[in-house]
Amino acid sequence: MATWHQSHNRTGLAALYRSEPGVWKVISDKPDEFASAIAFNNPEDATALAAKNGGLIVTPLAKPEDTPACKFTVLEQHDWHGRRGYVGINESQRLYVIPADGGFSCLGFDVAERKRQAVLKWLAKGALTVTVGTALAYEAYLEAMEAGRRYSERSGLKCLANLTPALTGLEGRRVALVDKSGQEIERFYVSRSGGWMPVHIALKRRNSSGGCAVYMPDGATVRTI
Numbered sequence: 001m002a003t004w005h006q007s008h009n010r011t012g013l014a015a016l017y018r019s020e021p022g023v024w025k026v027i028s029d030k031p032d033e034f035a036s037a038i039a040f041n042n043p044e045d046a047t048a049l050a051a052k053n054g055g056l057i058v059t060p061l062a063k064p065e066d067t068p069a070c071k072f073t074v075l076e077q078h079d080w081h082g083r084r085g086y087v088g089i090n091e092s093q094r095l096y097v098i099p100a101d102g103g104f105s106c107l108g109f110d111v112a113e114r115k116r117q118a119v120l121k122w123l124a125k126g127a128l129t130v131t132v133g134t135a136l137a138y139e140a141y142l143e144a145m146e147a148g149r150r151y152s153e154r155s156g157l158k159c160l161a162n163l164t165p166a167l168t169g170l171e172g173r174r175v176a177l178v179d180k181s182g183q184e185i186e187r188f189y190v191s192r193s194g195g196w197m198p199v200h201i202a203l204k205r206r207n208s209s210g211g212c213a214v215y216m217p218d219g220a221t222v223r224t225i
Helices: 010-017 043-053 109-122 135-155
Strands: 024-028 036-040 056-058 076-080 083-090 095-100 103-108 174-178 184-192 200-203 221-224
Touching: 024 043, 036 043, 043 056, 043 103, 083 135, 095 109, 103 109, 109 135
Parallel strands: none
Antiparallel strands: 024 036, 024 056, 056 103, 076 083, 083 095, 095 103, 174 184, 174 221, 184 200
16 A cells, blocks of 8 residues: 555554544555545545545544444444455445444445446346345445456456546546536546556646546546647
């Protein structure tokens, strides 16, 4: 995780992940990319950003269900190939809340199901019908991701279903993202993440060491610059 220099600065990384009173942090810490944190004074904004970029949330409290404003349901236990764990269900924001070291990360119900269906289609496997927003659906998502990872490891192939179609073929180019009203949202260089299921990454500069996953609102279009 983080860059080589950051990974050798344990004190600095520990400070990045440290909980602070009244502060919800969203940590972006991907392999060989610059680790960073964005702080919020409320859980709703932190949860929204984490759902968008897959970041890790560090809360000021020990457990997510202790944060009344989040309105989490009781954590449901799941058993996946002998691993015992818990997944929180945030019904109001349609998010799975996954405990992790020092906090928790979030995954949208619909995002998880879309990725599960896409991976199973890539693997030419039938998809078990599940009710989204349940521990069973989250377990089915985990199993699909693990099957995809193993297949990619054996075959050397990548699942491209998570790429943004409008950006495919524009890697390395600078583009502008325009909303449906014609207003420019942001400009960035298009790149791809690593891993067996890559996503498109928005880079501020061509030589940036890392960036965030591209988020395209409904109706948005891409214009090359």
